[in-house]
Amino acid sequence: MSTIAAFYGGKSILITGATGFMGKVLMEKLFRTSPDLKVIYILVRPKAGQTLQQRVFQILNSKLFEKVKEICPNVHEKIRAIYADLNQNDFGISKEDMQELLSCTNIIFHCAATVRFDAALRHAVQLNVTATQQLLLMASQMPRLEAFIHISTAFSNCNLKHIDEVIYPCPVEPKKIIDSLEWLDDAIIDEITPKLIGDRPNTYTYTKALGEMVVQQESGNMNIAIIRPSIVGATWQEPFPGWVDNVNGPSGLIIAAGKGFLRAIKATPMAVADLIPVDTVVNLTLAVGWYTAVHRPKSTLVYHCTSGNLNPCNWGKMGFQVLATFEKIPLERAFRRPYANFTTNNFTTQYRNAVSHRAPAIIYDFYLRLTGRKPRMTKLMNRLLRAVSMMEYFVNRSWEWSTYNTEMLMSELSPEDQRVFNFDVRQLNWLEYIENYVLGIKKYLLKEDMAGIPEAKQHLKRLRNIHYLFNTALFLIAWRLLIARSQMARNVWFFIVSFCYKFLSYFRASSTLKV
Ligand SMILES: CCCCCCCCCCCCCCCC(=O)SCCNC(=O)CCNC(=O)[C@H](O)C(C)(C)COP(=O)(O)OP(=O)(O)OC[C@H]1O[C@@H](n2cnc3c(N)ncnc32)[C@H](O)[C@@H]1OP(=O)(O)O
Ligand SMILES: NC(=O)C1=CN([C@@H]2O[C@H](COP(=O)(O)OP(=O)(O)OC[C@H]3O[C@@H](n4cnc5c(N)ncnc54)[C@H](OP(=O)(O)O)[C@@H]3O)[C@@H](O)[C@H]2O)C=CC1
Numbered sequence: 001m002s003t004i005a006a007f008y009g010g011k012s013i014l015i016t017g018a019t020g021f022m023g024k025v026l027m028e029k030l031f032r033t034s035p036d037l038k039v040i041y042i043l044v045r046p047k048a049g050q051t052l053q054q055r056v057f058q059i060l061n062s063k064l065f066e067k068v069k070e071i072c073p074n075v076h077e078k079i080r081a082i083y084a085d086l087n088q089n090d091f092g093i094s095k096e097d098m099q100e101l102l103s104c105t106n107i108i109f110h111c112a113a114t115v116r117f118d119a120a121l122r123h124a125v126q127l128n129v130t131a132t133q134q135l136l137l138m139a140s141q142m143p144r145l146e147a148f149i150h151i152s153t154a155f156s157n158c159n160l161k162h163i164d165e166v167i168y169p170c171p172v173e174p175k176k177i178i179d180s181l182e183w184l185d186d187a188i189i190d191e192i193t194p195k196l197i198g199d200r201p202n203t204y205t206y207t208k209a210l211g212e213m214v215v216q217q218e219s220g221n222m223n224i225a226i227i228r229p230s231i232v233g234a235t236w237q238e239p240f241p242g243w244v245d246n247v248n249g250p251s252g253l254i255i256a257a258g259k260g261f262l263r264a265i266k267a268t269p270m271a272v273a274d275l276i277p278v279d280t281v282v283n284l285t286l287a288v289g290w291y292t293a294v295h296r297p298k299s300t301l302v303y304h305c306t307s308g309n310l311n312p313c314n315w316g317k318m319g320f321q322v323l324a325t326f327e328k329i330p331l332e333r334a335f336r337r338p339y340a341n342f343t344t345n346n347f348t349t350q351y352r353n354a355v356s357h358r359a360p361a362i363i364y365d366f367y368l369r370l371t372g373r374k375p376r377m378t379k380l381m382n383r384l385l386r387a388v389s390m391m392e393y394f395v396n397r398s399w400e401w402s403t404y405n406t407e408m409l410m411s412e413l414s415p416e417d418q419r420v421f422n423f424d425v426r427q428l429n430w431l432e433y434i435e436n437y438v439l440g441i442k443k444y445l446l447k448e449d450m451a452g453i454p455e456a457k458q459h460l461k462r463l464r465n466i467h468y469l470f471n472t473a474l475f476l477i478a479w480r481l482l483i484a485r486s487q488m489a490r491n492v493w494f495f496i497v498s499f500c501y502k503f504l505s506y507f508r509a510s511s512t513l514k515v
Pocket of ligand 2: 016017018019020021022023043044045047084085086087110111112113114115127151152153154208228229230231232233246248249
């Protein structure tokens with residue numbers, strides 16, 4: 001029997017961000033391995049016209065929860081969705097709900113955050129810093145609390161090259177930032193944001209670093225741990241390979257490449273692609289929850305959940321494998337054939353953006369206009385290129401993350417726990433993982449039918465023919481214009497034509513002789 005699974009039995013667990021990518025996988029694993037847990041409280045807000053109940057219903061009825069429903073048929077009775085908006089004071093939680101949470105919670109997993117790179121500083125601070133502070137305040141009033149696990153990111157200190165499993169101080173105290181945002185107006189905040197974030201690339205990484213400082217400052221005598229995952233990707237093994245349901249990080253760019261929108265990217269092929277499967281992050285998170293509650297380390301431990309130092313894969317290899325998978329399993333209705341050129345040169349990037357991205361979009365929009373439809377490709381391309389530009393920072397650098405605490409924890413686990421809560425990324429076969437990831441994007445995210453693969457392949461063949469035809473026509477037009485203007489071009493043209501004619505005559509003569 002797994003010690004960790006047994007530990008969560010009978011427990012009341014509070015999860016923030018349970019409707020997010022990582023939160024869903026965390027809930028799924030908890031129910032599957034510890035079906036006898038008491039309750040999972042999830043803090044949820046209504047969204048996109050759906051009530052809390054509808055959102056929970058949708059999650060439980062998704063493919064991800066199929067296995068759970070077999071193992072734990074009463075799973076819906078064990079989820080208690082509590083209305084909460086992390087942007088509000090006290091999260092807008094009702095008195096009764098708050099009372100229940102304070103008196104019953106044993107473990108907290110704090111996953112909620114804004115992960116957008118372009119979030120306004122005020123919004124990012126509210127979610128990633130102030131909400132963390134408020135949750136810690138709540139946690140400090142929970143008599144039965146055994147552990148508080150905070151999910152941060154390995155990039156919270158991406159301004160450093162070598163990152164240890166420690167909390168680094170920020171130049172400005174989180175409290176000072178929170179206070180000043182209360183009275184500064186938005187225009188001034190926008191102006192000072194670049195100065196505040198300094199050598200970090202965005203408000204996300206900056207506010208996640210501030211969030212860690214808050215955790216350290218407000219930890220009191222609680223048992224707290226911080227997990228820092230790198231770039232979280234589709235599931236590796238559990239509950240099945242390749243599950244993913246959002247376009248964050250690499251997933252969006254893989255789709256864009258597969259659909260033929262994204263043909264070139266400014267990326268360093270040899271830079272480490274520090275991807276980590278979401279189920280690996282969840283396994284580590286649950287193991288840390290157990291260790292922190294049972295062993296009660298004296299200080300707040302930080303755990304890096306990264307792959308680069310144990311089992312590195314680079315962007316070149318990843319891109320190659322993504323394209324190789326699209327050869328076998330193409331996406332439906334591609335705009336162009338999948339192709340990805342990685343370049344580190346600014347000029348080449350600009351050139352590629354103009355020729356391979358913007359020009360085809362403009363031509364396609366022209367075609368849409370001609371056929372009486374609304375043009376949309378240029379707008380879509382601009383958004384895509386903006387998203388790509390925000391990822392550039394992460395695909396042109398490599399970081400070294402030390403993993404002493406993570407390795408120490410692995411050695412503390414029994415062989416059974418190492419199997420059930422496997423976070424040993426050395427066992428990951430990248431080629432297999434990337435293939436499953438791409439397949440998962442097609443099946444679970446885009447919901448494309450596997451039966452459509454032959455038609456998708458036919459479509460790519462048609463695109464290839466159109467491509468050849470287009471290039472030939474372009475070449476002939478250019479050549480015709482050149483001939484009309486230059487004597488030299490005319491000479492070359494006549495030389496080629498007479499050479500071909502002579503060659504054909506010789507070929508015909510020699511074949512007649514043989515007969
Ligand atoms: C051969 C191939 C090799 C591949 C090679 C991969 C390299 C890939 C390296 C990643 C490296 C990250 C490393 C971070 C590690 C963390 O810790 S961060 C956690 C992850 N967070 C993120 O990834 C958030 C990034 N996303 C954002 O910040 C925002 O979505 C953006 C990019 C600023 C766009 O904002 P926006 O214009 O307001 O648009 P938004 O409403 O979010 O989406 C607009 C459209 O863009 C699409 N979109 C959103 N995100 C993306 C995306 N990442 N990509 C493409 N499209 C996207 C949406 O689907 C949407 O389409 P429509 O629904 O409108 O049709
Ligand atoms: N994805 C990645 O590559 C990485 C993620 N991380 C960290 O992992 C954690 C989880 O990330 P991930 O699952 O990918 O993120 P998602 O964006 O998928 O999920 C974010 C979650 O936070 C919730 N949330 C956001 N704002 C509010 C709010 N105002 N009130 C209540 N809930 C809110 C969202 O709820 P709703 O559904 O209502 O929007 C959602 O459940 C984050 O802390 C992130 O920083 C770290 C490294 C990499």
